[in-house]
Amino acid sequence: MNILFYVVFVVFMFYGQRIQMMVMLREVEGSLHKLKYIKEEGRKTAVETVKEIGKPQADPAARIDRFMEYFTIGPQGLDPAGIVWKLEHILDVRDTRFKDEVKLMAPSADETQANNLENTLEAAMALNYIYKIVRHFYLLGKKTYSLYVVMQIQMILPMVMKEAEAYASALKAFAFGQPIGDGAGALVAAKLMQGHETRKIAKDCVVATVPFEGRTAFVIKAEGPGGNVGKPGDAIKEVIDKNNGNIATVVMIDAALKLEGEELGEVAEGVGAAIGGPGVDQYKIEESLVKYHIPINAVIIKEDVGDAVSPLRKEIFDSVENVIERVKQVILERTKEGDKVIIAGIGNTIGIGQ
Amino acid sequence: MTVENSSTQRSRVSPSALMVLFIMLVLSLAALLYGVWILDSYPDLAYIVLLFGFLGTAMAAYTLVQMRRRLSRLKIVISPVTTTIECKKCGFKNVREFQRGDYIFKAVEPCQKCNDKMLITAVYREVKEKEKARFPY
Numbered sequence: 001m002n003i004l005f006y007v008v009f010v011v012f013m014f015y016g017q018r019i020q021m022m023v024m025l026r027e028v029e030g031s032l033h034k035l036k037y038i039k040e041e042g043r044k045t046a047v048e049t050v051k052e053i054g055k056p057q058a059d060p061a062a063r064i065d066r067f068m069e070y071f072t073i074g075p076q077g078l079d080p081a082g083i084v085w086k087l088e089h090i091l092d093v094r095d096t097r098f099k100d101e102v103k104l105m106a107p108s109a110d111e112t113q114a115n116n117l118e119n120t121l122e123a124a125m126a127l128n129y130i131y132k133i134v135r136h137f138y139l140l141g142k143k144t145y146s147l148y149v150v151m152q153i154q155m156i157l158p159m160v161m162k163e164a165e166a167y168a169s170a171l172k173a174f175a176f177g178q179p180i181g182d183g184a185g186a187l188v189a190a191k192l193m194q195g196h197e198t199r200k201i202a203k204d205c206v207v208a209t210v211p212f213e214g215r216t217a218f219v220i221k222a223e224g225p226g227g228n229v230g231k232p233g234d235a236i237k238e239v240i241d242k243n244n245g246n247i248a249t250v251v252m253i254d255a256a257l258k259l260e261g262e263e264l265g266e267v268a269e270g271v272g273a274a275i276g277g278p279g280v281d282q283y284k285i286e287e288s289l290v291k292y293h294i295p296i297n298a299v300i301i302k303e304d305v306g307d308a309v310s311p312l313r314k315e316i317f318d319s320v321e322n323v324i325e326r327v328k329q330v331i332l333e334r335t336k337e338g339d340k341v342i343i344a345g346i347g348n349t350i351g352i353g354q
Numbered sequence: 355m356t357v358e359n360s361s362t363q364r365s366r367v368s369p370s371a372l373m374v375l376f377i378m379l380v381l382s383l384a385a386l387l388y389g390v391w392i393l394d395s396y397p398d399l400a401y402i403v404l405l406f407g408f409l410g411t412a413m414a415a416y417t418l419v420q421m422r423r424r425l426s427r428l429k430i431v432i433s434p435v436t437t438t439i440e441c442k443k444c445g446f447k448n449v450r451e452f453q454r455g456d457y458i459f460k461a462v463e464p465c466q467k468c469n470d471k472m473l474i475t476a477v478y479r480e481v482k483e484k485e486k487a488r489f490p491y
Binding site: 172176177178187190194224225261312313314316317351352353354 | 455456458459479
């Protein structure tokens with residue numbers, strides 16, 4: 001028994017790190033196996049949805065496989081002046097390219113269905129990318145036998161898996177055109193503009209002029225019910241410019257990531273432009289506000305990354321009424337009767353009309 | 355209705371690996387029995403046999419449990435999504451399973467009671483969460 005103890009001691013002394021690495025690699029391998037399964041299911045869902053909705057003449061599988069490998073190169077940031085416009089241009093080109101691809105893949109799809117298909121393909125693309133990154137670190141770790149290479153991916157693996165699972169459920173939501181958690185802001189705006197005439201403003205955005213607690217509210221959201229986030233930055237700028245900056249306040253409503261321990265659907269209030277994404281819209285909104293010194297308020301609905309891209313949960317849906325109450329409170333406290341205000345519901349408006 | 359995307363769950367465990375595990379488990383259990391059998395007559399040998407028997411059984415059982423967990427982890431279950439349709443005039447409400455093409459504020463078929471137009475007022479999923487352990491913070 002003593003000899004056995006010494007053998008184990010010596011083995012662990014010299015090979016402890018290697019054994020640790022093997023355990024880590026095994027863990028990463030298990031997750032990689034799951035990611036591969038999710039990615040393949042995602043591809044299958046995308047192909048089936050394109051076939052069902054788009055009714056293409058030829059098999060779209062090859063084109064979808066090509067689409068999944070698309071990439072976007074961000075603008076050079078060595079000279080940051082004007083980088084926002086360069087980024088916007090690249091994102092516009094990417095958007096147009098995606099829309100054209102979807103049209104070619106699914107010629108029979110109408111605008112709403114095409115938007116949903118685009119979202120479906122983007123979710124499949126994200127899954128493919130996550131799988132490739134994890135596979136890269138796994139293979140590199142195996143090749144180099146470096147604990148530190150494997151550790152990098154092993155440490156963030158739970159978060160990566162959570163995101164991949166979120167995209168997997170998002171795929172179904174996008175394929176069926178179901179509202180998602182990210183659309184909470186758009187849903188608030190849709191409820192406020194219900195029964196009022198809407199008109200198009202900026203790209204993929206609508207606005208309605210709504211009497212609100214003795215004020216005039218310009219309610220903005222992305223145009224639904226197709227999967228769409230629109231360009232709320234342009235929309236808010238346009239409304240401000242049309243009113244010569246005569247806007248008492250802007251209230252932005254968006255879904256925000258919650259911290260562990262916070263309740264799903266919790267509503268919080270603050271200041272600043274509540275909008276995610278690459279930052280182009282936030283920049284435009286802030287520029288317009290600074291120009292006319294307009295105060296900006298934000299109301300957020302808390303949810304985790306999984307809930308943000310998967311079908312809308314009841315808790316988030318129920319919190320919409322609380323948000324409307326908060327918005328009402330903000331406007332009553334911060335503006336006078338007869339003032340003009342902007343209420344912008346931010347987020348993907350898939351499955352939400354107006 | 356339970357929507358789930360794991361209906362075609364494929365078994366990824368190779369039959370040969372399962373066979374090896376099974377043989378290992380049988381041999382380890384046999385070693386355990388044999389160790390108990392010879393404990394009185396050859397105690398030194400019996401301890402070694404019992405040690406290997408325990409180690410073998412533990413390893414085989416652990417690997418089998420891990421395999422089972424790995425397969426069950428492949429499941430991604432999405433709770434059913436429901437659509438609520440409401441008549442604004444008489445308040446008649448109808449809750450049904452989500453159908454492709456449904457969206458919030460879509461005008462649908464006329465009301466069964468007053469024949470006025472009905473609207474989809476809600477589309478959401480209800481997740482039945484497991485009861486969380488009490489957390490004091």
